[in-house]
Amino acid sequence: xxxxxxxxxxxxxxxxxxxxxxxxxxELRVRYLGRKAELPQMLRAVAELAPEQxxxxxxxxxxxxRALEEQIQARAGELAGxxxxxxxxADRVDVTLxxxxxxxxxxxxxxxxxxxxxxxxxxxxxxxxxEGPEVETVHYNFDALNHSPTHPARARTxxxxxxxxxxxxxxxSPQSELVLRTHTSPMQVRAMEAHPPPLYxxxxxxxxxxxxxxxxxxxxxxxxxxxxxxxxxxxxxxxxLLVFAREMFGEEREVRLxxxxxxxxxxxxxxxxxxxxxxxxxxxxDGSRCYLCKGExxxxxxxxxxxxxxxxxYVPTTPANAPGYDPEKVxxxxxxxxxxxxxxxxxxxxxxxxxxxxxxxxxEQF
Ligand code: PHE
Numbered sequence: 001x002x003x004x005x006x007x008x009x010x011x012x013x014x015x016x017x018x019x020x021x022x023x024x025x026x027e028l029r030v031r032y033l034g035r036k037a038e039l040p041q042m043l044r045a046v047a048e049l050a051p052e053q054x055x056x057x058x059x060x061x062x063x064x065x066r067a068l069e070e071q072i073q074a075r076a077g078e079l080a081g082x083x084x085x086x087x088x089x090a091d092r093v094d095v096t097l098x099x100x101x102x103x104x105x106x107x108x109x110x111x112x113x114x115x116x117x118x119x120x121x122x123x124x125x126x127x128x129x130x131e132g133p134e135v136e137t138v139h140y141n142f143d144a145l146n147h148s149p150t151h152p153a154r155a156r157t158x159x160x161x162x163x164x165x166x167x168x169x170x171x172x173s174p175q176s177e178l179v180l181r182t183h184t185s186p187m188q189v190r191a192m193e194a195h196p197p198p199l200y201x202x203x204x205x206x207x208x209x210x211x212x213x214x215x216x217x218x219x220x221x222x223x224x225x226x227x228x229x230x231x232x233x234x235x236x237x238x239x240x241l242l243v244f245a246r247e248m249f250g251e252e253r254e255v256r257l258x259x260x261x262x263x264x265x266x267x268x269x270x271x272x273x274x275x276x277x278x279x280x281x282x283x284x285x286d287g288s289r290c291y292l293c294k295g296e297x298x299x300x301x302x303x304x305x306x307x308x309x310x311x312x313x314y315v316p317t318t319p320a321n322a323p324g325y326d327p328e329k330v331x332x333x334x335x336x337x338x339x340x341x342x343x344x345x346x347x348x349x350x351x352x353x354x355x356x357x358x359x360x361x362x363x364e365q366f
Contacts, residue, residue, distance in 0.1 A: 005064050016071045127227070130187065132187040147264075158210065185224055193316065206219055237304055245273040255274075256274075265306055272301065301345070
């Protein structure tokens, strides 16, 4: 009988050590130590043994039972620890996941997304993006852009002049007078000063004019384009703007150039895109006049032209390593458009001021 006790103890001990879960361990406890199990039955039968056997068998069986109980308890502790670890692994909270319900993360302002869309169109055509100062000198804003000394845009009613810190001290020279730039065009000469030809750049940014009504705000945005290379013609300008018109307003669009005047382009044009609301017809399916183009079939979107050779003369040729834009060698085109105007047309925004009031009911529509 003592041999049987030893055999049971070893068998059960091995099984307990190998138990893989708390449930498996409980099954082993029932199998080896439960009421109907062999070892407890042997313990109960000790009383019926011959007196000389009782002591030894009883002792061995009791020890076996206690040992197995301890082993089960120890293994249960181990398993509980392992299972806790496994559960912690499985339940680990990923704090990088969005909360539930997901919180609103905001959106780009319609003018930002429009500016980025425009940049993407011209990046796709091989232009690079530059930026420039909003406080600009009269030199870059007007003089270097071939404005006559009496050009009306220079008037204090049309341009914000920046007053020096000490207004009694006169500007060092009339050229160093400062303005809030009235357009992004001053970057034309700045870009040429910084880079030799060929040059293909677009310049988005804020501009300022003392105007205020439903379609004008004192601060607004433009994106300037400048391409200077050899053999650049008005045809290149038209092709470039056709790509722009189709990417922004749809595959079917056409562009139209109308003669115009800007001091720094020659010839100068205003550029229209065929109306995307009435497909250029000027009227809608029900015969009514198209409200977007007012029946014209065309929408005016920007000003442009061939860079006036006089402008190249403002790009310094000294020192000797200066880029040098020889009007006999290079030609170029330039264009400038209002980001707000593009966004208003594209999204049917009726009043420009909505773009700057920060009313979420408006902003959340884009
Ligand atoms: N700067 C002009 C404006 O603000 C637009 C323009 C840019 C025209 C480049 C021609 C060439 O009206």
